[in-house]
Each structure stands twice: as C-alpha cells, then as structure tokens.
Amino acid sequence: MSLSIRNLKKSYIEPGGRRLPILNVDSFDIADAEQVVLIGSSGGGKTTLLNVIAGVTTADSGQVVIDGTDVTKLPEAGRDRFRALRIGYVFQTFNLLPAFTALENVLLGMSFGGCKADRPHARELLKRVGLEHRLNHRPTKLSVGEQQRVAVARALANRPSLLLADEPTANVDTSNQDNILKLIREACTENGVSLMLVTHSTDVASQFDRIEKLSDFNRPEASE
Amino acid sequence: MNLLVIAFKSLRQRALSSSLTALSVALGIMLVVSVLVIKSVVDDTFTQRSVGVSLLVGPRGSDLGNVLSAVYRIGKPSENLPWRVLTEDLPGRAMRLTGVKDPSDIIEWAIPMTMGDVTEEGTFPVVGTTPKYFKVEYASGQKFRKKGELPVNPFDAMIGSRVARENGWDVGSQFSLIHGGADGHVHDEKFTITGVLAPTGTANDGTVFVNIEGFFLISGHEKPPEEAIQRLKDFGFEVSAEQEAAIREATSGHDHASHDDHGHEGHEGHDDHGHEGHDHGHAHHGIPDDLKEVSFILVRTKTSLGSIMLASEINEGMRAQAVNPIQVISKLMKLFVGNTQKLLLFLTGLIVVVAGIGIFVSIYNSMSDRKREIAIMRALGASRVTVFSIILGESLLLCVGGGTLGLLMGHGLVVIAAPLVESQAGIVVNPWSFDAMELVLFPILIGMATLVGFLPGLTAYRTDVADALSD
Numbered sequence: 001m002s003l004s005i006r007n008l009k010k011s012y013i014e015p016g017g018r019r020l021p022i023l024n025v026d027s028f029d030i031a032d033a034e035q036v037v038l039i040g041s042s043g044g045g046k047t048t049l050l051n052v053i054a055g056v057t058t059a060d061s062g063q064v065v066i067d068g069t070d071v072t073k074l075p076e077a078g079r080d081r082f083r084a085l086r087i088g089y090v091f092q093t094f095n096l097l098p099a100f101t102a103l104e105n106v107l108l109g110m111s112f113g114g115c116k117a118d119r120p121h122a123r124e125l126l127k128r129v130g131l132e133h134r135l136n137h138r139p140t141k142l143s144v145g146e147q148q149r150v151a152v153a154r155a156l157a158n159r160p161s162l163l164l165a166d167e168p169t170a171n172v173d174t175s176n177q178d179n180i181l182k183l184i185r186e187a188c189t190e191n192g193v194s195l196m197l198v199t200h201s202t203d204v205a206s207q208f209d210r211i212e213k214l215s216d217f218n219r220p221e222a223s224e
Numbered sequence: 225m226n227l228l229v230i231a232f233k234s235l236r237q238r239a240l241s242s243s244l245t246a247l248s249v250a251l252g253i254m255l256v257v258s259v260l261v262i263k264s265v266v267d268d269t270f271t272q273r274s275v276g277v278s279l280l281v282g283p284r285g286s287d288l289g290n291v292l293s294a295v296y297r298i299g300k301p302s303e304n305l306p307w308r309v310l311t312e313d314l315p316g317r318a319m320r321l322t323g324v325k326d327p328s329d330i331i332e333w334a335i336p337m338t339m340g341d342v343t344e345e346g347t348f349p350v351v352g353t354t355p356k357y358f359k360v361e362y363a364s365g366q367k368f369r370k371k372g373e374l375p376v377n378p379f380d381a382m383i384g385s386r387v388a389r390e391n392g393w394d395v396g397s398q399f400s401l402i403h404g405g406a407d408g409h410v411h412d413e414k415f416t417i418t419g420v421l422a423p424t425g426t427a428n429d430g431t432v433f434v435n436i437e438g439f440f441l442i443s444g445h446e447k448p449p450e451e452a453i454q455r456l457k458d459f460g461f462e463v464s465a466e467q468e469a470a471i472r473e474a475t476s477g478h479d480h481a482s483h484d485d486h487g488h489e490g491h492e493g494h495d496d497h498g499h500e501g502h503d504h505g506h507a508h509h510g511i512p513d514d515l516k517e518v519s520f521i522l523v524r525t526k527t528s529l530g531s532i533m534l535a536s537e538i539n540e541g542m543r544a545q546a547v548n549p550i551q552v553i554s555k556l557m558k559l560f561v562g563n564t565q566k567l568l569l570f571l572t573g574l575i576v577v578v579a580g581i582g583i584f585v586s587i588y589n590s591m592s593d594r595k596r597e598i599a600i601m602r603a604l605g606a607s608r609v610t611v612f613s614i615i616l617g618e619s620l621l622l623c624v625g626g627g628t629l630g631l632l633m634g635h636g637l638v639v640i641a642a643p644l645v646e647s648q649a650g651i652v653v654n655p656w657s658f659d660a661m662e663l664v665l666f667p668i669l670i671g672m673a674t675l676v677g678f679l680p681g682l683t684a685y686r687t688d689v690a691d692a693l694s695d
Contacts, residue, residue: 047694048690051689051690051693054603056602056603056689056690056693057689057690076607076608077607077608077609080602080605080606080607080608081605081607083603083604083605084604084605084606085605089603089604091600091603091693095596095600095603095693096600097597097600097601098237098597099233099234099236099237099597100233104225104233107225108225108230108601108604109604109605110225111225111226111230112601112604112605112606112607112610113605117225154604158605
C-alpha cells in the first residue's frame with residue numbers, strides 16, 4: 001500500500017465565522033509496508049490529518065491517494081466502504097463498543113465492510129494479541145491493556161493495507177505501552193500493512209525508523 | 225454481524241431501560257389481545273355462531289324479548305302459541321309460498337320449545353322440547369356432543385354442562401321442577417337425567433331440557449279445554465263443534481290433583497286450571513294436541529331467501545311473529561356492544577401509542593450518550609444508512625418483541641381466566657382462538673416502530689464522526 005498526499009488543505013469554521021486553517025500539506029508519502037511515526041504539538045492537526053486520510057472528514061481541497069484511489073474524490077458512502085475494507089483505525093481511547101464482547105468487537109469491523117464475518121480469523125487475531133482466553137468478555141471486564149489489544153485486533157480484522165493509530169499508547173502504562181507498540185508493529189510487518197502512528201511520546205517515536213514532525217510538512221498559516 | 229443482532233446487543237447493553245419499554249408495549253398489546261378475545265367471545269355468544277336457527281316463531285311482542293328468552297334463556301315468553309301453529313299453520317304458510325309443493329321444500333326442521341319452569345335446585349331454566357333438538361346444529365356447523373342417551377321418554381331429561389357441574393348431577397340423577405309462577409310451587413313429577421351435554425359456550429350449558437311430552441304431563445301444564453278452544457279461535461284456527469266436543473271429552477275424567485292458582489308465567493292458562501285427578505305418576509296418558517302450547521318454534525329453512533319469505537308470510541297473519549334471531553342480535557350488538565368494543569379497542573390502542581412514545585423517549589434520550597458508539601461504528605466503516613438502520617432495528621425489536629410478548633401474555637391471561645370465566649359465567653372461552661385483527665397488530669407495530677425510531681435514527685445518521693470521536 002502506498003499513501004500519497006498532495007496539496008491537502010483543511011480548515012474549520014470558528015463560531016465567529018472565521019476560517020481556521022488546520023492542514024496545508026503540499027506533499028507527504030508513505031511507501032508500501034512502511035511504518036511512520038507522526039509527532040507534533042497538541043492541536044497541531046495530527047488527528048485531523050488521520051481523519052482526512054481515513055475519509056472520516058473531508059478535505060477542503062487536495063488529494064489523498066491510497067493505492068491509486070483518491071479518497072477525497074469518493075462520495076461519503078464510498079469513503080465509508082473504502083475505510084471499512086482498506087483502513088484500520090486504532091484510537092487513543094480504544095473505543096471498543098461496550099455492548100459487544102472482545103470477539104464481537106473484532107467481528108464488527110468485518111461486518112461494516114460488507115464482508116462475511118470471518119469468525120476463525122477474528123479468533124486468530126485475538127489469539128495473536130494474547131486474548132484467546134478473553135474472547136467472550138466485554139470491554140468493562142478487560143484491563144486497559146487488554147482493551148487496546150482488542151482494538152488492535154479489530155483494526156486488523158479486514159486485512160487493511162493502511163493502519164492509522166492515533167496515540168494508541170497514551171492511556172496505558174509503560175509496560176503495556178511497549179507491548180502494544182510491539183504488537184502493532186509486528187502485526188503490520190507480518191501482514192505487510194503500512195502504518196502511520198501518531199504519538200506525543202518521544203520513547204515511542206524513537207522506536208521508528210521514520211519519524212515525521214507534522215509542523216515540518218504542514219503549514220496551515222500559508223494557506224490563508 | 226447482522227444489523228438486527230447489533231441492534232439487539234445494543235438494547236441488551238441498556239437491559240433495564242429496554243426491558244421496561246418493551247414491557248410497556250407488551251402490556252398494551254396484552255390489553256388489546258384481551259379485548260379482542262372478549263370481542264370474539266361476545267361475537268360468538270351473541271351472533272350466528274351461537275344460533276343455529278333461521279327463524280324464531282314466537283308470540284307477538286318484542287323481537288328482542290323473544291330472542292333473549294328462546295336463545296339466551298333470559299326472561300320468559302310473554303305468552304304461548306297453540307300447538308296447531310306448529311302442526312298446521314307453519315306448514316300451511318310454507319305451502320302458500322310460490323313454488324312450494326311441500327313444507328319440506330322450504331323448512332328443514334321445526335322444533336317446538338316450551339318454557340317457564342325452573343329446576344328446584346339451582347333454578348336453572350327448563351325447556352321442554354323434542355329429542356330432535358339435540359340432533360340438529362345448535363350453532364352454525366356445531367352439533368351437540370353428549371354423554372348418555374337422548375330424552376326419548378316423557379320424563380327423561382338432558383342437562384347442560386354447567387347444570388351438571390353446579391348441581392353435581394349426572395346420568396341417573398332425578399330432579400323436580402318449580403312452577404314458573406310467583407307461588408314457587410314444586411311439581412310432584414320427577415324427571416330422570418338420561419344425558420349430559422358437553423360444554424357449548426351457549427345458553428344450552430345452563431339449561432335443563434325435558435322431553436316435551438313429559439312437560440305437558442306435568443300437572444297444570446296442559447290448557448283447560450274452554451280456554452284452549454277460545455285461544456284456538458283467537459288465533460284464527462277453525463274449531464268445529466266435533467273438535468270442541470273431542471277436546472272436552474279428552475279432558476273429562478282427567479285425574480288432576482289440585483294444582484290451581486299456579487300463576488305460571490309464560491304458560492298462559494296454567495293459572496286457575498282447576499283440573500282434578502291428574503296422574504302424577506308416570507302412567508302417562510296422551511294430552512290432546514289442542515290442549516298443548518308451545519312457547520317458541522325454532523325453524524331452520526333450507527335457504528336464506530326461504531327464511532325471509534316464510535317470516536314475511538308468518539308475520540302477515542295470526543298472532544305469532546317470526547324473526548331472524550341473528551338479525552335481532554346483530555342490531556343489539558351494533559347499538560351497544562359494538563360501540564363498547566370500539567371504545568375499549570380505542571383505549572387499548574391509546575395505551576399502545578403511549579408505549580410507542582415511551583420507546584421514542586427511551587431511544588431518543590439514549591442518543592446523546594451513544595454518539596460516541598455511533599461514531600466508532602462509522603469510523604469502522606458503517607455508513608450513515610447502516611447506523612440509521614441499527615437504531616431503527618432497535619425500535620423494531622422493542623415494538624415487535626414487546627408485541628410478541630404481549631400477544632403471548634394476552635393469550636396466557638385468557639388461558640388462566642378461561643376456566644374462571646366458564647365456572648362463573650358459563651361462557652366457554654377458547655384461549656387459542658385468534659382474532660383476525662391480531663394479524664393487523666404486527667404491521668401496526670412495525671409502522672409504529674418506524675415512526676418512533678425515525679427521529680433517533682436521523683440523529684444517528686447526522687452524527688459527525690470526527691466531532692463525536694474528539695468529544
């Protein structure tokens with residue numbers, strides 16, 4: 001999978017009606033199976049960038065091309081489907097659905113893509129993250145570290161080509177932080193998935209070969 | 225994972241709130257089903273399903289009074305008809321109809337009924353009739369089932385199921401009758417039960433049937449000769465001098481005991497009989513037909529048109545009148561019972577609507593707490609339509625699930641209440657009989673679910689994923 005961003009602009013309208021530029025990226029690329037860590041100050045637009053890449057938020061202009069598909073050109077339903085099938089998303093707060101067990105949370109990721117729920121694959125993923133004994137536990141019965149591992153398994157459920165991870169270790173302790181990071185990186189390597197991971201932690205960032213600082217390629221002030 | 229499964233699991237997450245809202249729908253539907261079952265029972269009891277006759281021939285007066293008395297055993301007949309109405313007038317009037325060569329061309333059967341007395345024990349109404357009464361349909365497509373034998377001998381009797389249960393009577397039991405007048409005189413004659421009818425859910429369950437011949441043989445139940453002759457003339461029958469002499473001759477020497485002043489309501493002529501020397505034992509001698517009277521004649525015609533024509537012919541002449549009991553009861557139903565049922569259905573419908581509003585409030589209130597869940601689903605690739613459908617699915621599950629529960633509860637309630645109703649009111653209720661209206665309930669519930677789920681679904685549809693995730 002390759003990600004190619006060109007001339008991407010995104011701004012928000014403030015309550016007073018003033019336009020607030022967030023993103024202004026001339027060029028940014030991730031190669032197939034490459035793992036990139038993105039660092040930057042709070043409110044700098046990291047999460048917005050991930051949301052635009054995932055098609056959760058629309059860009060004002062520019063291109064976000066994933067494996068030859070310009071996500072910005074897709075209608076909303078197309079973006080939803082593309083996200084379900086091609087992009088895995090790990091959130092800072094895990095965002096597991098409380099009504100569903102660990103296994104069901106993983107299966108949900110498959111269901112929305114219109115794929116048949118592959119139960120053996122879901123079990124295999126949970127086994128891979130060390131939760132084969134917690135399949136039928138709901139999130140409230142799982143520890144923080146376990147919840148994030150379920151979130152990783154869920155993000156990989158549809159065999160995505162790009163995994164977006166938004167500060168996945170921010171809410172876990174140091175030992176879990178290393179485990180989760182290792183898990184994400186290994187899973188991406190094993191499956192040839194490109195990874196774009198956002199973090200504040202220099203410890204986390206230091207483990208990656210490619211570290212990108214958002215402010216180096218994002219100049220929102222220039223778009224005004 | 226199926227969207228309905230997702231919806232179900234989301235509901236399970238809010239188990240208490242979901243259960244209570246589903247229960248409110250269930251209670252509403254339970255009430256609707258109960259009303260529908262009551263309606264069905266009332267319909268069965270008061271319409272054609274409990275009336276197997278085409279025409280009821282009785283004394284002039286109130287149509288409704290005759291029907292209530294003859295079919296539902298409520299009240300007593302205002303007066304009686306001479307036996308000749310059955311044997312001469314009815315066939316004669318049938319013959320007058322165009323194209324009728326024989327009364328049997330139009331009349332399938334005609335069965336006499338005499339009424340007025342009650343049982344000494346339990347004061348159940350007593351009907352004198354012929355064994356044929358038990359061979360024909362008592363309601364459309366329904367025939368009597370019985371234990372024992374038909375009352376073929378004069379002092380034989382057949383009893384309804386409720387009479388048997390309440391009086392503890394069975395085949396072989398004997399009983400006496402109380403004269404229908406105000407004096408409450410107990411007749412000396414004893415009747416022996418030869419058969420017990422199975423429950424029918426009609427007034428027959430609470431009726432004691434005696435052989436009509438035995439009824440006439442009871443002291444004072446035959447007409448005094450002079451009164452009988454005058455009555456025949458009043459009804460327009462020709463009574464020749466020879467016939468008058470024969471009537472007087474037949475009654476002279478009758479060994480009647482003193483059963484005067486019975487004041488037998490509904491048996492005109494029972495009062496002041498002054499008969500003496502009536503044989504109270506079972507050594508019966510025949511009562512001349514001209515001394516006999518009938519309260520009603522149940523007539524089954526071969527066609528509906530025949531029924532109308534015969535009724536018209538009967539009503540033109542003499543002092544009897546013929547009515548179609550179904551029409552009379554239908555009018556009554558439409559006037560009173562029908563409107564009450566509509567009102568009840570309307571009120572229970574309102575309960576279901578209130579329950580629907582409860583579902584709306586429950587789901588809508590939960591939406592603000594669930595914005596993040598919805599955003600997660602969207603981030604996982606669920607489309608706007610998908611999350612809208614999930615919310616609508618929740619509404620559907622609550623409505624249809626609650627409705628199904630209510631349906632079972634409604635019939636369950638009837639199952640529990642049926643024996644009680646039968647023992648208290650003598651009405652047989654079939655708890656498993658479904659009213660066609662129940663089939664309409666589910667489309668209505670689905671419509672209601674769509675309505676109440678639409679706005680919350682729209683809220684889910686409009687959820688801004690990025691905003692909700694960042695909150």
